[in-house]
Amino acid sequence: MKLLQEKIMREGKVLSDDVLKVDAFLNHQIDPVLMQEIGKEFAKRFKDEKITKIVTIESSGIAPAVMAALEFGVTVVFARKRKSLTLQDNMYIAKVYSYTKQETNEISISKQYIHEDDRVLIIDDFLANGQAALGLMNLVQQAGATVAGIGIVIEKAFQDGGSKLRESGVRVESLAEIASLNNGTVRFVEHAVAEVK
Amino acid sequence: MKLLQEKIMREGKVLSDDVLKVDAFLNHQIDPVLMQEIGKEFAKRFKDEKITKIVTIESSGIAPAVMAALEFGVTVVFARKRKSLTLQDNMYIAKVYSYTKQETNEISISKQYIHEDDRVLIIDDFLANGQAALGLMNLVQQAGATVAGIGIVIEKAFQDGGSKLRESGVRVESLAEIASLNNGTVRFVEHAVAEVK
Numbered sequence: 001m002k003l004l005q006e007k008i009m010r011e012g013k014v015l016s017d018d019v020l021k022v023d024a025f026l027n028h029q030i031d032p033v034l035m036q037e038i039g040k041e042f043a044k045r046f047k048d049e050k051i052t053k054i055v056t057i058e059s060s061g062i063a064p065a066v067m068a069a070l071e072f073g074v075t076v077v078f079a080r081k082r083k084s085l086t087l088q089d090n091m092y093i094a095k096v097y098s099y100t101k102q103e104t105n106e107i108s109i110s111k112q113y114i115h116e117d118d119r120v121l122i123i124d125d126f127l128a129n130g131q132a133a134l135g136l137m138n139l140v141q142q143a144g145a146t147v148a149g150i151g152i153v154i155e156k157a158f159q160d161g162g163s164k165l166r167e168s169g170v171r172v173e174s175l176a177e178i179a180s181l182n183n184g185t186v187r188f189v190e191h192a193v194a195e196v197k
Numbered sequence: 198m199k200l201l202q203e204k205i206m207r208e209g210k211v212l213s214d215d216v217l218k219v220d221a222f223l224n225h226q227i228d229p230v231l232m233q234e235i236g237k238e239f240a241k242r243f244k245d246e247k248i249t250k251i252v253t254i255e256s257s258g259i260a261p262a263v264m265a266a267l268e269f270g271v272t273v274v275f276a277r278k279r280k281s282l283t284l285q286d287n288m289y290i291a292k293v294y295s296y297t298k299q300e301t302n303e304i305s306i307s308k309q310y311i312h313e314d315d316r317v318l319i320i321d322d323f324l325a326n327g328q329a330a331l332g333l334m335n336l337v338q339q340a341g342a343t344v345a346g347i348g349i350v351i352e353k354a355f356q357d358g359g360s361k362l363r364e365s366g367v368r369v370e371s372l373a374e375i376a377s378l379n380n381g382t383v384r385f386v387e388h389a390v391a392e393v394k
Contacts, residue, residue, distance in 0.1 A: 029274045029310045030259070032267040059255035059275065062227070063263045070229040077226045078256065113226045 001041050001175040004153070005188055007034060008176055014184045018156075026125055026153060027060045038175060039067025042151040045173045046072075046121055049148040053077065053118045055136055057107060060125040064153055068123055077114065079107040079136060092142040096135035099128070107135050114143035127152040127174060130161025137170070149173065156181075157189050198238050198372040202385055204231060205351070205373055211381045215353075223322055223350065224257045235372060236264025239348040242370045243269075243318055246345040250274065250315045252333055254304060257322040261350055265320055274311065276304040276333060289339040293332035296325070304332050311340035324349040324371060327358025334367070351375065354386050 011024040025031040042064070051072050056065035057079040069076040081096075082105060091108040098105065114120065120140045124132055133150055140147050147170050155162050155174030158181075165172050177189040208221040222228040239261070248269050253262035254276040266273040278293075279302060288305040295302065311317065319333045330347055337344050344367050352359050352371030355378075362369050374386040 023307060024309075025272075028277070028307055029272050030263055030266070031272055032263050033270075035263060036267060059259060059277075062256060062259045063273075066227055066229045066232060066260045066263065069227070070233060073230075075222075075226050075228055076260075080225070080256075110220060110225055112221075 001038070003034065003037055004176045007031070008154070008178075008186055012186060014181045014186060017180075017182050018159075020154070020156070020178065020181055020186065022154065026063075030063050032063070035063045035067045038064045038153060039069075039071050041175055042068040042121070042123065042173070043071035046149050046151065049121065049171075050119050051121045051148055053114060053120050053145075054123055055079065055109065055114070055120050055140060056123045057081070057132055057136060061123055064125065064151075065123040068121070068151065072121070075113075077109055079109050079139060081105040081107055092139045094135040094138040094142075096131050098131065107132075107139065109139045109143075111143065114140060114145050116144040118143070118145040119148040120145050121148055122150045123152075124150075125153045127155040127161045127165075127172070128159045130164045133161065133165055137165075137168075151175075154178065198235070200231065200234055201350070201373045204228070205375075205383055209383060211378045211383060214377070214379050215356075217351070217353070217375065217378055217383065219351065223260075227260050229260070232260045232264045235261045235350060236266075236268050238372055239265040239318070239320065239370070240268035243346050243348065246318065246368075247316050248318045248345055250311060250317045250342070251320055252276065252306065252311070252317050252337060253320045254278070254329055254333060258320055261322065261348075262320040265318070265348065269318070272310075274306055276306050276336060278302040278304055289336045291332040291335040291339075293328050295328065304329075304336065306336045306340075308340065311337060311342050313341040315340070315342040316345040317342050318346050318348055319344060320348045320350075322350045324352040324358045324362070324369070325356045327356075327361045330358065330362055334362075334365075346370065348372075353378075 013021040054076045065076045149171045152174040157177045179187045179189045210218040251273045290305045346368045349371040354374045376384045376386040
């Protein structure tokens with residue numbers, strides 16, 4: 001997705017060979033027009049998948065997920081990272097290890113909001129080692145629902161999350177695929193670079 | 198806002214005289230069409246305030262804030278509830294006590310994303326005792342920016358947050374104002390009830 005790649009080049013900050021900071025438009029400050037375009041792009045890519053529900057995880061997944069949900073005409077459910085006082089019974093729960101934060105969170109979704117006949121599109125901001133996406137798939141599978149696809153805003157293609165997910169048979173669409181962040185430079189994977197030209 | 202009141206009557210759950218659960222469309226599952234209408238309503242109410250930035254707090258503030266930002270043509274910044282590894286320097290920080298969760302969180306916003314000349318609209322999902330809104334105002338004021346208004350999706354008008362904020366001189370607009378939750382029934386404040394008829 002050209003608009004997103006350009007935004008990453010212009011406003012992303014490479015902090016190390018592993019870390020791309022996109023706090024300027026996705027993870028802290030949010031550009032709503034870009035989110036709307038991202039929502040439309042997910043809707044285009046998964047238009048034949050008969051999506052009935054979008055599942056994401058707080059907090060940075062919410063903006064792109066809600067914009068996509070608006071396009072699909074479905075609701076979003078966002079997984080919480082820990083239980084709150086008013087949300088403790090009747091939950092699907094999975095454990096997710098965050099390499100960035102070096103901690104394990106329980107993520108949870110109320111059983112009320114995913115059903116067996118749902119075709120779920122999982123949306124998240126980043127895909128690196130795949131832990132969050134695998135946790136979300138686990139929640140959807142606990143409900144007996146179908147994971148119809150995974151939509152990622154930015155995939156760090158040099159980490160193994162993408163291949164783990166694709167090997168499990170699920171369709172993964174990433175709107176920007178980063179081949180490497182070496183030497184402080186963002187390099188996109190080949191077909192994505194071609195798209196920009 | 199009639200659409201929101203109807204949604205609360207239909208899908209909200211009164212858990213006690215103090216607690217209204219709206220996990221069906223705002224705090225866990227999100228109805229994106231309703232969020233879009235909420236964004237439009239905020240844009241209408243604050244249209245003369247020359248808003249340049251929207252500030253909210255993760256997680257449930259993000260959806261209404263992003264939709265409002267789209268209408269205003271500005272960006273959103275969401276305050277984080279604790280520091281992450283890639284976001285620790287150069288932050289405005291305030292303490293917020295949550296009565297619901299019975300814990301104090303540090304909320305923070307990067308100094309990069311609020312400037313002295315910003316006219317900020319603060320948006321949040323709920324207003325009860327006002328702690329979160331006061332914390333967000335504090336962050337905006339630390340930046341030397343102007344709090345041009347506070348937009349709330351659901352105000353529990355029987356708690357004192359609304360009067361605390363209004364007494365401080367800031368304009369507060371709540372799209373649904375709840376007079377009481379006694380006896381398991383949602384009662385809206387007078388002018389809101391009149392609006393429904």
